[in-house]
Amino acid sequence: MIEIKDIHKTFGENKVLKGISANFIAGKNNLIIGGSGSGKTTLLKCIVGLHEPTKGSVFFSGENFTEMNFEQRVPIRTHIGMLFQNSALFDSMTVEENIMFPLNLFTKQTAAEKLDRANFCLERVNLAGKNKLYPAELSGGMKKRVGIARAISMQPKYLFVDEPNSGLDPKTSILIDDLINELTEEYNMTTVIVTHDMNSVMGIGEHIIFLHNGEKWWEGSNKEIAHTDNKELNDFVFASKFMQAAKAKL
Numbered sequence: 001m002i003e004i005k006d007i008h009k010t011f012g013e014n015k016v017l018k019g020i021s022a023n024f025i026a027g028k029n030n031l032i033i034g035g036s037g038s039g040k041t042t043l044l045k046c047i048v049g050l051h052e053p054t055k056g057s058v059f060f061s062g063e064n065f066t067e068m069n070f071e072q073r074v075p076i077r078t079h080i081g082m083l084f085q086n087s088a089l090f091d092s093m094t095v096e097e098n099i100m101f102p103l104n105l106f107t108k109q110t111a112a113e114k115l116d117r118a119n120f121c122l123e124r125v126n127l128a129g130k131n132k133l134y135p136a137e138l139s140g141g142m143k144k145r146v147g148i149a150r151a152i153s154m155q156p157k158y159l160f161v162d163e164p165n166s167g168l169d170p171k172t173s174i175l176i177d178d179l180i181n182e183l184t185e186e187y188n189m190t191t192v193i194v195t196h197d198m199n200s201v202m203g204i205g206e207h208i209i210f211l212h213n214g215e216k217w218w219e220g221s222n223k224e225i226a227h228t229d230n231k232e233l234n235d236f237v238f239a240s241k242f243m244q245a246a247k248a249k250l
Contacts, residue, residue, distance in 0.1 A: 001026045007056035009042055016042045018214040027188040029204045034211035040194045078106045081151030085163040087143040089135040096131035099150045121149035141172035161193040177204050
């Protein structure tokens, strides 16, 4: 389980996060939702250590990650998988090399063992045989799947995903959601997903945190979200569904 306590993040005079506390449930899809500028991605980066909170603490399985130095964080980071919004693949590396990158960084596996793991991960995301392609040769959906393959290469306990459906068509978005959901269940991972996609929220949102103006405004499941009387959440849900319906007609 991941626990965050009273997380604040300030950039100059801009208070982006204002005292957020929450638990992210092991073996579940934990979604962070909210409008643009609500602090979703900043919170995700604070949890994984890409940003240091101005105030507050992050705990991984009871260990205070925030108080650790770089060296002390390494054992926890080896259990973290991350899929960035733009997939963040290295353009100069092949698919195979991209997936093996964290294995080269954090393990002492032999070249054969790393290749076996890369092949397994590619098969798991339905991209077997695409080893020697470069990112420029991949579609948007394929890049996301390679990003997921790299994220699971270390068999992580924790998977963090930033806007997995950004730039994808609705059909591919559903395939990516289904894949993340399957992997979460298969590996019993604590998965944390930042998204504004209401199809994802209703499809795989087992535990949802809604941010509004840098604060936690609502918390619940996708089954509860349809019955909430929270005005700001209802406004967000309605606007998101309206925009998705409009895009589908274009």
